[in-house]
Amino acid sequence: MTSMLALPTTLAFRPFLDPLPIDGYWMLLLIPMVIAISVVYKTIKTDRLHKIPREASILAAQIVAFMALAAAALWILTELV
């Protein structure tokens, strides 16, 4: 009986103890990662803070574009060649 009462609480998601069930969407996590890399890099490299949003956006777009190009090239290499 005690174990049955405890079951709903133990099965509940415990933040930072249990992993998120997002195995199907893991590729979407690329976007926040790229944004964070761009923002941190440009925060350190840029002399004026008001330039950061524009420069970080450009860098993030470049990273995503080149990753997509690399993925397409690898797909062509593995599937078609």
Added chain:
Amino acid sequence: MTAKTDSPKWHFAGAIAGWLIPGLGHLLLGQKGRAAILFASIGMLWLGGFFVGGVGVFDRKGHPIWFMGQMLIAPSVMVEVYHRTLKSPAGQPPRPDDPTGTYQPSYGHVHEQGVLYTSLAGMLNLLAMMDVLYRDPADPRHRKRTPRQPQPTRDDNNTDTGVSPEITPNADNSSEGIA
């Protein structure tokens, strides 16, 4: 400026502060805006990885190379120590199908993303720490702005010298060497 103020400065205390909390080193050097952005971006990345993968992503023995990246943020070390306390006395994680386990180990893509996020946050924090550690006063990024001085009006300059003043777009960029 004298040669003394032009010489690069090393800020070991600031770098250590940046290791403890991302952005704290920049805050100690008076760069509040940079500190806030670094704290938010690195902190969110680290916290995001921790949230996605759970406490199991901090595993010094399981993936020591990745942990070298994670430990570039001090809280990772504390979480790893806490993770060890959650394991069995034999050092084994709880079984994934055990609902009464102290925590749920992560596997697959979720584990990879959690480890990647937290390690990347640590490596980005290393960049921030290096930026604090070595300061070259000649570098415009490392200068502290002084309060804006009242600009002379166009009429004043014309009457005094007869020469039209140069109006630069970055007239408020007056800066002073830091530290």
